[in-house]
Amino acid sequence: MKISYSPTPLEAWISHFYRQLGITSPVELDEQRIARSLDIYLIYKEIPSMAYELGRFKSITIDKRLPLFIQREHFYHELCHILRHSGRQIMMPAAFRELQEWDARNFTRYAALPFHMLSNLEFDQPGIIEELSTQFGVTPVLCEDRLIRIREKVLRSAHVTKPNQFLSFDIM
Incomplete structure (x- = not known):
């Protein structure tokens, strides 16, 4: 089943960013390549994953004890912190820190x-989640979550755009 889907501004920005780097297929999604293009020092150590920025120096440390698929997801999460956030989380109010973490999880999915790498897929084919997991090098859980959110957005869009269908409110 082909779907009609409009990407969010963040999804469109990420696709544009990747295309600028010449990244058009899953095999080209390489953490070293992405980090190098942004002048981010990428380190793999036996410590919890984190992003660090001081002036023009930027680094991402990935916990190398984790499985490779999870390391990749941690990279995207930490990349979001460098690209979209500022401040030291340890010093910010809990609500602001939670907002940044929500944003990083959302960014990771996209x-x-x-x-731009999903637009030609058949989303209802058997084994699609496992196929995406293998192609993109991330966990099946992340792939399933991404597909669920795409399906929900498509269904919401189809529901809202049906002719002669309006929301009504009772006014008391």
Whole structure:
């Protein structure tokens, strides 16, 4: 089943960013390549994953004890912090820190499975989640979450655009 889907502004931005780097297929999604293009020092160590920025120096440390698929997801999460956030989370109010973490999880879904690489897929084919997991090098859980959100957005859009269908409110 082909779907009609409009990407969010963030999804469109990520696809544009990848295309500028010449990244058009899942095999080209390489953490080293992405980090190098942004002058980010990428480190793999046996410590929790984190992003660090001081002036023009930027680094992402990935916990190398984690499985490779999860390391990749951590990379996208930390990349979001460098590209979209500022401040030290340890010093910010909990609500602001939670907002940044929500944004990083959302960014991870889009960066790991970018819209321009999904647009020609058959979403209802058997084994699609496992196929995406293998192609994109991320966990099946992330792939399933991404597909669920795409389906929900398509269904919401189809529901709202049906002719002669209006929301009504009772006014008391």
